[in-house]
Amino acid sequence: MIEVKNLTKRYGDFVAVDDVSFTCKPGRVTGFLGPNGAGKSTTMRIIAGLTPAGSGSATINGVAYRDIPNPATHVGVLLDASAQHAGRTGAEILRLSATTLGVPASRVDDALAMVSLTPQEAGRRVRNYSLGMRQRLGIANALLGDPSVLMLDEPANGLDPAGIHWMRTLLRGYADRGGAVLLSSHLLHEIEIIADDLVVIGNGRIVAEGTKEELLAGTGSVVRAVDNNYLGQSLHAAGVAAHPVDGGGFRVEATPDVVGRIALDAQVHLVELRGGDGARLEEMFLQLTQQNQREQPQGVQ
Template structure:
């Protein structure tokens, strides 16, 4: 891919490359403004990269003969026409995708929209209802690939559980899913693979279990400001945890040597426990905290 996109003098995405395999759910996470949405828009042909190319099913999006039969996308639930009903929205999409007449009602049942809502104007829908309709529209062409930007936004806990089950079943049947989300706990409960972007660049990618295993070092000191200063001087990334410790992007031996040279007395030094996506996220990006699903 090697996608790069600039807006004036600002580089939003720089040399971004990753691959999503059939049968997998890939989470795409990063701080606000890191380049997630811009990357997804370039993949779907809605933004032109300044350099690099992306492919879906082996070809650029613009060269797909019937895109909706190959890839379903939900990039902005509020982009649905507010004056059409949910049923009319899907009938129009099915017509464009050359799908059978019974497909709209089948999809409305699949995504859990009550029949009473089918003929209501989309503008009167709640955000959660629009998300369900947007997912239905992404599934219109029975695609093999789904690209979803914040699909859980506006869904209640039951809706999030429903979406997780839907996407898991889609991948288990051989489909490919790429989804972005700011709900880190939900990402951790849903995906197989992870791509982390920070400052417009990919800072980590791989299997979720692989990335979470041994993600850095946990350290505390009597003088935490002095420890932070020593780590900054050494150019070593770290993140403050809610419990006051630091999660450091380096091995325990290296962290211990940095503290020793700076004359900082440590009170705790150990490899960070695996399994916490939030700690991994902070360590890799140094980003602002993201929401964590309850």
């Protein structure tokens, strides 16, 4: 479990992280969301012991990272997939890590299999890897010590749709076996699919935290009709806010039963009516962070 309590980090007069508190629990995937420069990476670097906190605390299973004996056997970390020795092969990097951690050499083959890197790919030098392959290698390194906690910053960068599906399945299975996963990503749809809990940060402060169901509840409906113009007029006449969506139809700030009654009374022929699942996380994210967007100071995220 990861526990962050009243964490603050300043760079001169600039407050990168401002009194941040949240928990990442075992058996659950926690999505860590926020615009660029919101403080996500700084928070994760503090948790991983790479950046000192100004005040507050960040612990993993009750212990600060720097105080964990052989920490990579307790927490697997991937913050930057490009930070790997380009002149070594993927297998060499994992073998060196296994030696450093004191884990059996057999874990290298196990980790490569978990991330679907073939022996041929593992034998290539990292300079010849695509970004997606570097992500897989970085995740393999994070899993090498069989940790109980995983912390990944933008692990889907460079992955194709099949790779993103693979990663989603891997992390879901890891959490279902009791692991705690802290996952930062700008791919909101993927976070919505995989996450159990959400933590949203903006301008260095937590702006929302809770289960996915709690935070996304009551965010409206998606509706389409044979005559979308008439549907829009009917919703407006009923005093219900409706926002056009790509492909026709509306995202409506009302529940499906309310929208259905309005359509029935107006004799509008509907072709789709559902809860606003498809756009819910994006809508919530934009609403929560629109006042917290900021330019990112150089060297700080």
